[in-house]
Amino acid sequence: NAGVTQTPKFQVLKTGQSMTLQCAQDMNHEYMSWYRQDPGMGLRLIHYSVGAGITDQGEVPNGYNVSRSTTEDFPLRLLSAAPSQTSVYFCASSYPRGGNEQFFGPGTRLTVL
Amino acid sequence: RKEVEQDPGPFNVPEGATVAFNCTYSNSASQSFFWYRQDCRKEPKLLMSVYSSGNEDGRFTAQLNRASQYISLLIRDSKLSDSATYLCVVKGIAGNNRKLIWGLGTSLAVNP
Numbered sequence: 001n002a003g004v005t006q007t008p009k010f011q012v013l014k015t016g017q018s019m020t021l022q023c024a025q026d027m028n029h030e031y032m033s034w035y036r037q038d039p040g041m042g043l044r045l046i047h048y049s050v051g052a053g054i055t056d057q058g059e060v061p062n063g064y065n066v067s068r069s070t071t072e073d074f075p076l077r078l079l080s081a082a083p084s085q086t087s088v089y090f091c092a093s094s095y096p097r098g099g100n101e102q103f104f105g106p107g108t109r110l111t112v113l
Numbered sequence: 114r115k116e117v118e119q120d121p122g123p124f125n126v127p128e129g130a131t132v133a134f135n136c137t138y139s140n141s142a143s144q145s146f147f148w149y150r151q152d153c154r155k156e157p158k159l160l161m162s163v164y165s166s167g168n169e170d171g172r173f174t175a176q177l178n179r180a181s182q183y184i185s186l187l188i189r190d191s192k193l194s195d196s197a198t199y200l201c202v203v204k205g206i207a208g209n210n211r212k213l214i215w216g217l218g219t220s221l222a223v224n225p
Contacts, residue, residue, distance in 0.1 A: 042215045042218070043157070107156055
């Protein structure tokens with residue numbers, strides 16, 4: 001099993017550009033989530049999904065969209081990148097609910113200039 | 114008061130030492146507790162869950178003190194490979210069981 005995979009590993013964007021961070025898991029987990037991690041702020045939940053077709057907002061959803069068309073994939077879209085979105089983004093999955101062990105992807109380091 | 118608080122450290126200890134970290138939480142209704150480990154520039158990984166009766170996994174012991182609202186992690190016989198950031202995680206109140214509250218982490222450096 002590959003576990004949770006994320007692409008790209010690194011990305012540099014200019015302010016106003018849009019992009020999609022990819023996340024996939026092969027563990028048949030129902031629950032998937034996106035976090036951002038910033039120095040002094042810890043891990044903050046952006047969006048999460050409890051199953052295909054169901055998504056909900058986390059703590060810091062503004063500027064991000066998600067969709068969950070399959071159990072395996074949970075992409076995160078930045079609509080119009082801002083320097084404040086410079087961060088490390090982690091995708092995580094768990095079964096069956098979010099309160100159990102989270103399996104994280106390796107992260108995407110995003111810089112917005 | 115933050116929902117989950119940890120001493121950021123860094124804790125610098127020699128190999129073989131015993132080191133302990135505490136993590137306090139503010140919501141007395143919190144249900145579940147975890148310790149994750151995060152290596153530099155890597156993703157967090159579950160180290161151990163924390164049970165009411167306390168639990169041990171090799172050199173690692175986790176304990177919960179509900180009365181004082183804190184959990185602890187004890188590492189015995191520290192190894193160089195234990196150098197990492199240790200994240201305390203608390204599961205949110207009943208009815209919102211998808212909410213995990215993450216501490217900022219305690220940094221540990223084990224020195225030769």
